[in-house]
Amino acid sequence: MNTALPAQLLREGFTLLAEVGGPIFGALLVVGITVGVMQAATQINDPAMSFLPRLFALLSVLWMLGGWVMENFSAFFQASVMRMAGG
Numbered sequence: 162m163n164t165a166l167p168a169q170l171l172r173e174g175f176t177l178l179a180e181v182g183g184p185i186f187g188a189l190l191v192v193g194i195t196v197g198v199m200q201a202a203t204q205i206n207d208p209a210m211s212f213l214p215r216l217f218a219l220l221s222v223l224w225m226l227g228g229w230v231m232e233n234f235s236a237f238f239q240a241s242v243m244r245m246a247g248g
Contacts (some may be wrong), residue, residue: 170241177237181230183221192218 166185196214200206 166244170244174237174241177233181233184226185219186220189215189220 192215193211196211200210
């Protein structure tokens with residue numbers, strides 16, 4: 162294992178995290194802005210009205226992209242272990 166490998170793996174890990182987290186955070190951002198506009202228009206400021214739609218959006222995005230996320234993370238982990246082992 163060379164000395165640059167940990168920094169390279171860390172950079173690749175953060176890149177993977179941004180790639181995988183982007184669609185999740187994007188969906189939450191869209192739902193949050195939509196709920197915020199609706200709350201401002203109706204002047205209903207109930208905390209459940211802002212939390213529940215975001216929760217449902219998060220769960221639905223994770224349900225749809227869960228397999229893809231796990232494939233990416235497992236491939237990165239497997240490649241990282243192989244590179245650390247020197248193979």
